[in-house]
Amino acid sequence: MVEVRPLAPAEFERLCADMPLRARTQHWANLNRQQSGELLYLIAWEGERAVGHVLLFWRPAHDPVATLADCPWVIDLLVHPEWRSRGVGSALLRACEEAALARDQTRIGLGVAVGNVRAHALYERLGYRHTGLADQRMTGVWEDASGTTHIWEDTVTYLIKSLAPTT
Numbered sequence: 001m002v003e004v005r006p007l008a009p010a011e012f013e014r015l016c017a018d019m020p021l022r023a024r025t026q027h028w029a030n031l032n033r034q035q036s037g038e039l040l041y042l043i044a045w046e047g048e049r050a051v052g053h054v055l056l057f058w059r060p061a062h063d064p065v066a067t068l069a070d071c072p073w074v075i076d077l078l079v080h081p082e083w084r085s086r087g088v089g090s091a092l093l094r095a096c097e098e099a100a101l102a103r104d105q106t107r108i109g110l111g112v113a114v115g116n117v118r119a120h121a122l123y124e125r126l127g128y129r130h131t132g133l134a135d136q137r138m139t140g141v142w143e144d145a146s147g148t149t150h151i152w153e154d155t156v157t158y159l160i161k162s163l164a165p166t167t
């Protein structure tokens, strides 16, 4: 059973070792953005091993289309390949939703590449629905732990979920 919690500074080295699909500089930037209050950097732990992560931005200010949906925004959901199909992605998304609810937010949103069938199915299963926003062609850059830069270009569709308090 995974435990999901915001990254603590003392856990940084462990995260870098376990999740090399993102560069150390990227993990570090995310930790700093969490400490500034811009986002939560939620990590899934299986015992002492980090097996997945997700960013929950409190406002989607870095994405011009997403700003139309004024709600917390899920970015870069990633589960280590060896740990997929075991509920880790679902646990990370549920942790995002609980954190948003704890801040009295009533909706949560995300963008997903239209060709990412598996992620799309996961979001649908958990109740994420189309926003009505137009799909957008987007490009970006990410760096892995070996320092290799990856350029991506994709059509992204926007999904949103209404959060009902569980009382």
Ligand SMILES: CC(C)(COP(=O)(O)OP(=O)(O)OC[C@H]1O[C@@H](n2cnc3c(N)ncnc32)[C@H](O)[C@@H]1OP(=O)(O)O)[C@@H](O)C(=O)NCCC(=O)NCCS
Pocket (backbone or CB within 6 Å): 076, 077, 078, 079, 080, 083, 084, 085, 086, 087, 088, 089, 090, 091, 111, 112, 113, 116, 118, 119, 121, 122
């Ligand atoms: C998309 C992603 C985050 C999903 O993570 P995950 O941990 O595999 O997700 P879950 O296990 O919660 O759910 C996915 C599947 O596992 C199944 N599952 C969930 N819990 C399970 C369990 N305890 N035992 C077996 N299967 C389970 C689900 O039914 C679902 O079925 P599927 O295999 O047909 O898709 C992961 O595949 C990933 O990191 N992909 C690359 C990055 C990416 O695309 N991120 C999304 C960007 S928008």
